[in-house]
Amino acid sequence: MAPLARAYERSVPESPADEGLFGPRSLVWRVHRDRSFPLAGMRSLMVQALHPLAMAGVAEHSDWKRDPFGRLAATSSYVLTVTYGDTASANAVAARVRAVHSYVHGTDPATGLGYSAEDPALLLWVHAGIVDSNVHVVQRYGRGLDAAEADRYVAEMVPFAEIVGVPTEMVPTSVDALREYIESVDLLQATPAARDAIGLVLDPPDLDDALRELWHELGQVAIGTLPDWARSMYGFAPPPAEAMEREPVRQLIGAIDLAFESMPGVVEARERIELRTRG
Numbered sequence: 001m002a003p004l005a006r007a008y009e010r011s012v013p014e015s016p017a018d019e020g021l022f023g024p025r026s027l028v029w030r031v032h033r034d035r036s037f038p039l040a041g042m043r044s045l046m047v048q049a050l051h052p053l054a055m056a057g058v059a060e061h062s063d064w065k066r067d068p069f070g071r072l073a074a075t076s077s078y079v080l081t082v083t084y085g086d087t088a089s090a091n092a093v094a095a096r097v098r099a100v101h102s103y104v105h106g107t108d109p110a111t112g113l114g115y116s117a118e119d120p121a122l123l124l125w126v127h128a129g130i131v132d133s134n135v136h137v138v139q140r141y142g143r144g145l146d147a148a149e150a151d152r153y154v155a156e157m158v159p160f161a162e163i164v165g166v167p168t169e170m171v172p173t174s175v176d177a178l179r180e181y182i183e184s185v186d187l188l189q190a191t192p193a194a195r196d197a198i199g200l201v202l203d204p205p206d207l208d209d210a211l212r213e214l215w216h217e218l219g220q221v222a223i224g225t226l227p228d229w230a231r232s233m234y235g236f237a238p239p240p241a242e243a244m245e246r247e248p249v250r251q252l253i254g255a256i257d258l259a260f261e262s263m264p265g266v267v268e269a270r271e272r273i274e275l276r277t278r279g
Contacts, residue, residue, distance in 0.1 A: 002263060003073035009265030011080035012272050018086045021163075024277045027145075027153040031134050032083045033273055035257045036142035039249075041076075042222040044133035045201050049194035050233055052187060053115035054122045056108035059193035061117075068200045079130075082160060084273060094163035101164075110191035120166045127161040128172070128182055135175060136225060141249050150175045190233040198234065214256050221249050 022028040031037075049055045058064055064071045078097060082090045104117035115122065135150050145153065155173040162168055172178040190198075202219040203212075223231060224239040231238065242248070261267055 003070050004076055005260065005263030005266050007073040007077035008080060009269050011077045012084045012269040013086065013089065014272060016084075016086035017088060020082075020084065020086050021090050021159045022083065022156060024279065026156055027149055028083060028156050029273070029277065030143070031138050031145070031153055032079070033270070034138050034142040036137050036250075036253050037134070038256060038260075039141065039218060039222055039225070039253060040130075040133045040137035041072075042201060042218065043137060043225050044129040046198055046222060046226060046234070047129035047133060047182075047230060048126050049197050050188045050190060050230060051122065051125045051185070052108050052110050052189055052191045052194070053113060053119075054125055055191055055194045055197065056106065056110070056115050057104045057117045057122070058197065060106055061104045064197060064200070068204045082163070091163060097164055108191075110189070110193065111187065113187075118165060120170060123164055123166045124161060124170055124181075125185060127157075127164075127166060128178060130160075131157050131172075132178055132182060133225075135178075140225065141221075141246060141253060147175070154178050188233065190235070195234070211256075211259055214252060214259070217243075217252050218256060221252065 034040075049058075062071060078093055081093045085093070098118070101117035105115060107114050117123075131154055135145065135153060139145050139150065151174045154175055154177075158168065158171045158173060161171045172181050203216070207215055220239045220243055223234075223236045224244045226234075226236070261270070
């Protein structure tokens with residue numbers, strides 16, 4: 001987890017030039033600092049991987065298998081910088097992502113279809129997987145969001161999609177619109193690349209025994225939060241009902257968060273966020 005901690009420390013600035021794209025009083029800040037965020041992240045990866053063209057771009061143009069936590073750290077760094085960085089930092093990191101995407105194209109071996117990471121349709125699918133997972137998990141296991149707050153969060157997240165190249169008019173601005181979009185997407189399937197990637201997410205290398213056990217439990221919860229259709233595509237059985245109960249899951253999240261917070265720089269970065277929130 002050390003790469004994730006370093007990404008967290010680097011991505012939360014000490015002296016930002018401005019409040020950034022969202023600001024300390026936004027729902028985006030509130031949701032993204034929720035302790036359930038790692039669970040939401042795991043779920044979002046599972047959803048995103050079910051689009052074969054999006055998954056092919058990752059499988060064929062990244063070092064995911066060699067360094068899964070490095071890949072997760074890079075993604076986390078991007079999300080954190082866009083969330084907590086000033087406007088210039090958010091735009092700069094988005095520009096770097098767009099530059100990388102310009103080289104990511106090819107033919108998906110599972111479907112025979114061409115793909116490009118610059119395709120707004122694929123970028124929107126990735127965005128939707130993140131936002132839908134954050135809403136679902138925070139409502140179920142986090143500090144909570146009522147229906148109006150959830151809609152506000154979805155609407156506030158539109159710039160997250162815009163700055164990587166999704167036209168504004170394509171981006172859902174409410175929970176209902178977001179779920180309707182997700183259910184409308186054709187072509188979804190668990191390709192061999194998706195199964196390999198999610199296998200690594202659920203059982204990453206280089207964890208100590210205690211953390212590995214907690215991570216495996218978190219993975220089962222993430223599976224349990226998936227829509228039935230997504231879980232069916234992977235062939236995952238639903239976890240036992242008791243494994244999905246709110247309090248045990250919150251205790252699990254707390255244990256993993258305690259391990260994360262023990263990493264150098266994490267507490268200090270969180271203090272910077274809280275100070276700006278109270279300021």
